[in-house]
Amino acid sequence: MRPLLLLVACALAPATLLANEANPVAVHCGQVFDSRSGEVRGPHTLLVRNGRIEQMVTGGHADVLGTPSIDLRGHTCMPGWTDLHVHLGSQSSPDSYSEGFRLDDVDYAFRSVGYARKTLLAGFTSVRDLGGEVAPHLRDAINQGLVDGPRIWAAGKSIATTGGHADPTNGYNSMLSHLLGPPGPTEGVINSVDEARQAVRQRYKEGSDVIKITATGGVLSYARSGDAPQFTVDEVSAVVQTAKDYGYAVAAHAHGEEGMRRAVEAGVTSIEHGTYMSDEVMSLMKQRGTWYIPTIHAGRFVAEKAEIDGYFPEVVRPKAARIGALIQDTAARAHRAGVKIAFGTDMGVGPHGDNAREFLYMVEAGIPAAQALQAATIRAAEVLGVEDQGVLAPGKRADVVAVRGNPLDNIETVLDVAFVMKDGKVYKQPERDAQATSASAPAP
Structure with a gap:
């Protein structure tokens, strides 16, 4: 394999939609899938900073002053x-x-x-x-x-x-x-x-x-x-x-x-x-x-x-x-x-x-x-053999996937992914939230 030629090929690919690695983002989830228990729990807000989940606020949607937010209140958030x-x-x-x-x-x-x-x-x-x-x-x-x-x-x-x-x-x-x-x-x-x-x-x-x-x-x-x-x-x-x-x-x-x-x-x-x-x-x-x-x-x-x-x-x-x-x-x-x-x-x-x-x-x-x-x-x-992913919890990687509805009630919801975040970078989100977050997020 010729790595240099591969990297040339890779460099021509499209760029990421939106990056929020170094700046805090509040992700408002209608509910979350708790992968430890296998249960879906109620509303949560994930505060993401530097590629990690810094805080999880349960029972509501916490607003953090001056922090861009993503509205996923009609969705179930899961670990990536x-x-x-x-x-x-x-x-x-x-x-x-x-x-x-x-x-x-x-x-x-x-x-x-x-x-x-x-x-x-x-x-x-x-x-x-x-x-x-x-x-x-x-x-x-x-x-x-x-x-x-x-x-x-x-x-x-x-x-x-x-x-x-x-x-x-x-x-x-x-x-x-x-x-x-x-x-x-x-x-x-x-x-x-x-x-x-x-x-x-x-x-x-x-x-x-x-x-x-x-x-x-x-x-x-x-x-x-x-x-x-x-x-x-x-x-x-x-x-x-x-x-x-x-x-x-x-x-x-x-x-x-x-x-x-x-x-x-x-x-x-x-x-x-x-x-x-x-x-x-x-x-x-x-x-x-x-x-x-x-x-x-x-x-x-x-x-x-x-x-x-x-x-x-x-x-x-x-x-x-x-x-x-x-x-x-x-x-x-x-x-x-x-x-x-x-x-x-x-x-x-x-x-x-x-x-x-x-x-x-x-x-x-x-x-x-x-x-x-x-x-x-x-x-x-x-x-x-890793411990920093697979769970939505403070200190874990900010890998988040969201679907509309509850996948435990209807597993087919997984075929229509509305939101993807990896290491705190947003790659996909509902259109209305993409416009709102882009307007308020710092330029990359």
């Missing part, structure tokens, strides 16, 4: 949402497979800027990007204020085995494979314990925030199996142990039961997708405290697209039809079994900005609306 499984460098289409041979890194970088902004405006102030070389550079560009987007925990290149779900040469013909040579740990492909350690260290060298492994086959890779285990027990253990040395959590893409079992026993932080999760694996996850990230949206999306001739290569199509349709049922069983569930969509498979539809699918699976919202707030913060 977190999607724990996205791929901001790409988006599925019938051209996805051929584009890998035609597009350059900079093409993907330009696209990622728009995808990041859509994600933020949909209410997701934080994401884990689980596989993609663009993501660490996009993260840095967002942190530098060059473009708008969510806070990113970036895995960089996913770690796979030869021919595995994240082997970048799957589908190449013999001539191209001969010219390029077999990928190794630098490219995220391993075949031994030593190479597993090297691949983790390479991700550290490249500035990743989290490690992603493809513990089993996958749906969209150009390969036949979607569920076979692809790491030995020793290999996945070496990844986890080395990651621990560097303070990394490990997320494991896994559809098949045996690959999941190996990953959980090795100590991964989360299982992603989990399609063929058995009762035994669920029990083991509960014993080990392993998180489950269902990604129901991706499952439904690929199952739907598998019905369209030509959308997927023929080697992919039967996997998409078979595996995708099962994920929502797995999420329902895992919830009933008491497995810890947090929020993730695998967006990039589906269209960026549509992330909140996962809430609806979780509720359809029998997960109460309050728990679905907790999965994207306080539970997601637990997965990330």
Whole structure:
């Protein structure tokens, strides 16, 4: 990846709507979602200063003399949402497979800027990007204020085995494979314990925030199996142990039961997708405290697209039809079994900005609306290992999302986000309040 070219691409993106980082802003909420209890509480005023919630006044709307205010009295305010499984460098289409041979890194970088902004405006102030070389550079560009987007925990290149779900040469013909040579740990492909350690260290060298492994086959890779285990027990253990040395959590893409079992026993932080999760694996996850990230949206999306001739290569199509349709049922069983569930969509498979539809699918699976919202707030913060977000409270990050009405009564309200604040910056708000706040706020 060429960081300089990426930053040039990022610098051309549109600027933030309105910034209130250094100046206090009073946000008047009709009600707030308490992510600790899972309850909606009455009117509150949030006083935001320097990117943090400084005060919360309950039971009314406190006016602070000379402070710009935002009127959300017809809305429910919530902590900014977190999607724990996205791929901001790409988006599925019938051209996805051929584009890998035609597009350059900079093409993907330009696209990622728009995808990041859509994600933020949909209410997701934080994401884990689980596989993609663009993501660490996009993260840095967002942190530098060059473009708008969510806070990113970036895995960089996913770690796979030869021919595995994240082997970048799957589908190449013999001539191209001969010219390029077999990928190794630098490219995220391993075949031994030593190479597993090297691949983790390479991700550290490249500035990743989290490690992603493809513990089993996958749906969209150009390969036949979607569920076979692809790491030995020793290999996945070496990844986890080395990651621990560097303070990394490990997320494991896994559809098949045996690959999941190996990953959980090795100590991964989360299982992603989990399609063929058995009762035994669920029990083991509960014993080990392993998180489950269902990604129901991706499952439904690929199952739907598998019905369209030509959308997927023929080697992919039967996997998409078979595996995708099962994920929502797995999420329902895992919830009933008491497995810890947090929020993730695998967006990039589906269209960026549509992330909140996962809430609806979780509720359809029998997960109460309050728990679905907790999965994207306080539970997601637990997965990330951070304590300063996921809750509306003094001292926490000023990440605030608001919707009209009460999402516990009607979960579909999450599809119409009216207000987004991240680190005290307002990126989206109701039109009348945008005009009023702009008139009274200091010039940036």
